[in-house]
Amino acid sequence: MSNTISSNARRHVLKGTVAAMAMAGLASWTKLGFAADAKPLPGYADWKIPGDIIVHSNNTLETKRSAYGTSVITPNDQLFVRNNLPPPDAEILKDRDAWVVEIDGVAKPAKLTLAELKTMGLETTAMVLQCSGNGRGFFPHKPSGTPWKVGAAGCVVWSGVPVRALVQAHGGVKAGAKYMTGTGGEKLPDGLDPLSVIVERSVSADAMEDALLAWEMNGEPISLAHGGPLRLIVPGFTGVNNIKYIKRLAFTEQETKAKIMSHGYRITPIGGTSGPDLPSVQQMSIKSWINAPLPEDGAIKAGRVQIHGVAFGGTHAVKGVEVSTDGGKTWTAAKFVGPDLGKYAWRQFVLEADLKPGEYQLASRATDTSGESQPEARVENKSGYNNNSWLDHSIKVSVA
Amino acid sequence: MSNTISSNARRHVLKGTVAAMAMAGLASWTKLGFAADAKPLPGYADWKIPGDIIVHSNNTLETKRSAYGTSVITPNDQLFVRNNLPPPDAEILKDRDAWVVEIDGVAKPAKLTLAELKTMGLETTAMVLQCSGNGRGFFPHKPSGTPWKVGAAGCVVWSGVPVRALVQAHGGVKAGAKYMTGTGGEKLPDGLDPLSVIVERSVSADAMEDALLAWEMNGEPISLAHGGPLRLIVPGFTGVNNIKYIKRLAFTEQETKAKIMSHGYRITPIGGTSGPDLPSVQQMSIKSWINAPLPEDGAIKAGRVQIHGVAFGGTHAVKGVEVSTDGGKTWTAAKFVGPDLGKYAWRQFVLEADLKPGEYQLASRATDTSGESQPEARVENKSGYNNNSWLDHSIKVSVA
Missing domain, CATH: 3.90.420.10 (Oxidoreductase, molybdopterin-binding domain)
Known part of the structure; x- marks a missing residue:
């Protein structure tokens, strides 16, 4: 297993920003974005980039928000994993x-x-x-x-x-x-x-x-x-x-x-009991979120900032995305960037903003071609499915 | 270096078709598509999939024709490399x-x-x-x-x-x-x-x-x-x-x-001397090729076959692609599949054909939105640039 981790680390090092550190013998797990107490990637997914993944369990691996790029497609070695049962042999x-x-x-x-x-x-x-x-x-x-x-x-x-x-x-x-x-x-x-x-x-x-x-x-x-x-x-x-x-x-x-x-994947009231008469989780709802800038980037330099993220509409194409820098009080239309890969893909959006020093709450709100927009509030349910609240996905950042 | 190779091999094994062989201890370099006498990947590119790459030299790595998939984008770990100088530190x-x-x-x-x-x-x-x-x-x-x-x-x-x-x-x-x-x-x-x-x-x-x-x-x-x-x-x-x-x-x-x-990258007559007055290699020309079926797949089973490949037009979008199974005597329009990523990307095409036992010469010929089509013959030149001949890119396959 340790050999597995080091092979991934090496791969990441050679492709990533910490190459020179590693070459100089300065690499450490924490510098690789791989906290000392982080769980290792499970064997069947040990080819993923450790620094880009949060390992919740052997069956649940999450992509870090900071790892999403702006190339539309999510590379295999960054993509999340969720297995309901362990994978077959x-x-x-x-x-x-x-x-x-x-x-x-x-x-x-x-x-x-x-x-x-x-x-x-x-x-x-x-x-x-x-x-x-x-x-x-x-x-x-x-x-x-x-x-x-x-x-x-x-x-x-x-x-x-x-x-x-x-x-x-x-x-x-x-x-x-x-x-x-x-x-x-x-x-x-x-x-x-x-x-x-x-x-x-x-x-x-x-x-x-x-x-x-x-x-x-x-x-x-x-x-x-x-x-x-x-x-x-x-x-x-x-x-x-x-x-x-x-x-x-x-x-x-x-x-x-x-x-x-x-009984699984049903929209069940909090405190209630799941069952076949409750709505099943099927089509996805209109949703978006911002991937940069993020609070973990530290204070942002005042001036021009490219606020960007992704938006998708489930079975409907995304029609537009608005971005707010004041927690939803005011909204500005973002523009789409990059190729449109069809209605089932996500679109990248960007808003160029000039930000003065201060505190900001960045939010995005997408609308699909059927006219549905992201709600401010999540729909409460026992198991926490289908969260497309723009407020929940908003982030607070500092500009210095 | 050997550690580097084994880490790549492991990665490939876990993602690839030979996983079970490897798990059973049966993996070998040849089974990984990595011939015993093949050159190893250079250190700066040792995260590529060895079985998908032909190593010509440390500065020239080629994607195998059989490695191209049908997902439009070429993954980083399959992409060719050509460096005119060794990469920087x-x-x-x-x-x-x-x-x-x-x-x-x-x-x-x-x-x-x-x-x-x-x-x-x-x-x-x-x-x-x-x-x-x-x-x-x-x-x-x-x-x-x-x-x-x-x-x-x-x-x-x-x-x-x-x-x-x-x-x-x-x-x-x-x-x-x-x-x-x-x-x-x-x-x-x-x-x-x-x-x-x-x-x-x-x-x-x-x-x-x-x-x-x-x-x-x-x-x-x-x-x-x-x-x-x-x-x-x-x-x-x-x-x-x-x-x-x-x-x-x-x-x-x-x-x-x-x-x-x-002097470099000039279209120079065979036997001639390169120089600034000769045409420089700049915009790409309309081109296509077939990626499956390939001769190395062995005899193809008679019946329905999906003949597929890629086509691109340089600075013009691809308008259409024709496919021939008889070495260019007759042509049939192929259909595009998959998302259109814009005029600079390639399009995937497919022709469904019913093939009886026999010998076939498969060729594809693309046309761009400016009306240019791939020529039958390459334009001869000293350094072998800009080859978009449909005949050169054709392949011979057997159907049994």
């Missing part, structure tokens, strides 16, 4: 093309290898991948679960076969099917009711229109950490609906009875 | 924000730190970075220089300050300036005339409109291998015009007298 990547996925709830059900999928179509989609609980760390009632702030999200390019092409090749969806249900290939713990632990989620069958069975992520075969060799990608839906190691894709009349669907 | 990355660049040939010349540049504007541009000699390996007269085939190119997202914003902030370009001249910060060998070795190039001053001084590449601070902490980005122009470690940007009445400009 790396053995499943031995022969990627031999991976089998079952297609059911279509006129002609089939089992297909990844090699066969690759002959059936090709699409590439840029999409924000965001954990349902991103922003949970801002809820004052301290919900159980990982206290993510902004870093359980990234903008990723996926390549794979369109689900609609698969469905078409297999005679279409069976009459009466209302849901698209994906089943993950994680090994289930012995001695438990499988439905109590299996990662199986249902989304509206309509979501198949833009969904992929993807084998590539940001130009590389999907890693074990991110669901390789094959992952269901449902653009605009929160992370849990994008099933890793997918082994079955079925069009079903009913939602799965798996507990992760019936 | 890594010390220059110790304090990136302290890097100084001189701006000259404007009304108010200045020296600016990278920290100051970051306050002056922000733009993000996706661009094909391609070595002038990419495709040299197809010239039958075997020009001196690296025999690149397709792998001295990648599509990269850059972030930095627009040069036009800098120019505006410094009173505009001086009257009479026709060129934008960038100077690299490489350490020059002692005892030689600096002009004979310095990396200094001039492009038309108009190119400043979309040029950047960039500090970020694909979401991460620019590595030493790729010109960090600061690189001049001139979208649509070949790699050599995108000056690494830039220390001076000047608007000049004349082209630089540096040898790399006056």
Whole structure:
């Protein structure tokens, strides 16, 4: 394990700002942004950049707010990880093309290898991948679960076969099917009711229109950490609906009875009990946040400042973003920068501001093409899902 | 060095297809795509994926054609490297924000730190970075220089300050300036005339409109291998015009007298002598190639095949791509897939074809928005620059 850490550190050193320190023998974990008491990256994700990641647990790794760049795409080695179960054995990547996925709830059900999928179509989609609980760390009632702030999200390019092409090749969806249900290939713990632990989620069958069975992520075969060799990608839906190691894709009349669907990821009143009648966490809501300047950068030099961040609208494109430097009293339209990768990707925004010495509260508020804007207040819920409050995501900075 | 290789190998193993082999102790250099006699990656680029790279020399690393994915962006750890001089000491990355660049040939010349540049504007541009000699390996007269085939190119997202914003902030370009001249910060060998070795190039001053001084590449601070902490980005122009470690940007009445400009990168007749009167290698030409299927994949299974590749037009967007399976006798329009990242990026194309057993010659031919199409024949020249022949880039595959 120590060898693993040092290899990552070396990689980071050579690419990063601390190269010369390291060359001069001055590197230390703290200087690498890797606090002495920080948890190490788990083995399956030890190729991530340690200084860019907050390790909450072996199954929950967060991107630091300060690590987000301005290049639209989040690199693989900075992207967050959230696993509901430990990842399968790396053995499943031995022969990627031999991976089998079952297609059911279509006129002609089939089992297909990844090699066969690759002959059936090709699409590439840029999409924000965001954990349902991103922003949970801002809820004052301290919900159980990982206290993510902004870093359980990234903008990723996926390549794979369109689900609609698969469905078409297999005679279409069976009459009466209302849901698209994906089943993950994680090994289930012995001695438990499988439905109590299996990662199986249902989304509206309509979501198949833009969904992929993807084998590539940001130009590389999907890693074990991110669901390789094959992952269901449902653009605009929160992370849990994008099933890793997918082994079955079925069009079903009913939602799965798996507990992760019936009780997990439901918008439940604080103090209440979760259950299938409560709203399920599915499509993402309009959201944005500022990535620079940040309080951890220390006092900002007075004068021109480029305030920048990211904005995304779930299943709707972002129409505009406003930025406030006074905690939301006044707002100014920011401008978009960089390429538009489609409605499921995030847009970068920037506001050039001339700031005099003083204290500022920086906030951003995005609006999507359906007219929805970020609210000031989060929607309170037991588990801390779907936080898109602009106030919660605002930051206080000093200008000197 | 061996430790360096093993850390990369480990990283590749965990992300790649051979994970299980490695876990079972079966990994070998050849299985990692790293032939026993292959040269190791040089230290400044030892974080690249060894199995995805052909090491021609310490200064010339090529992406394998089989390594290109279908996610539009070329990841940093797969991207080619071509240095005209060895990179500067890594010390220059110790304090990136302290890097100084001189701006000259404007009304108010200045020296600016990278920290100051970051306050002056922000733009993000996706661009094909391609070595002038990419495709040299197809010239039958075997020009001196690296025999690149397709792998001295990648599509990269850059972030930095627009040069036009800098120019505006410094009173505009001086009257009479026709060129934008960038100077690299490489350490020059002692005892030689600096002009004979310095990396200094001039492009038309108009190119400043979309040029950047960039500090970020694909979401991460620019590595030493790729010109960090600061690189001049001139979208649509070949790699050599995108000056690494830039220390001076000047608007000049004349082209630089540096040898790399006056004699290097000139389209010279075979057997002739290079010189400033010959055409300089600047804007890229319309070009495309197929990345799959490839001969090295072995015999392809008869039936539906997804023939895919990339196409780009230099300073013009790609309008369309045709694909031939019979060596150019007949052509079929391919379709674009994936996001359009702007006119300087490449587009992915795909043609779905039903192939019966037999031998095929796969070719692609792109057309740009100015009406230019790839020619069948390369333009012969001494140093093997600007090869965009569709025939040279065609491949022969077997279907069984």
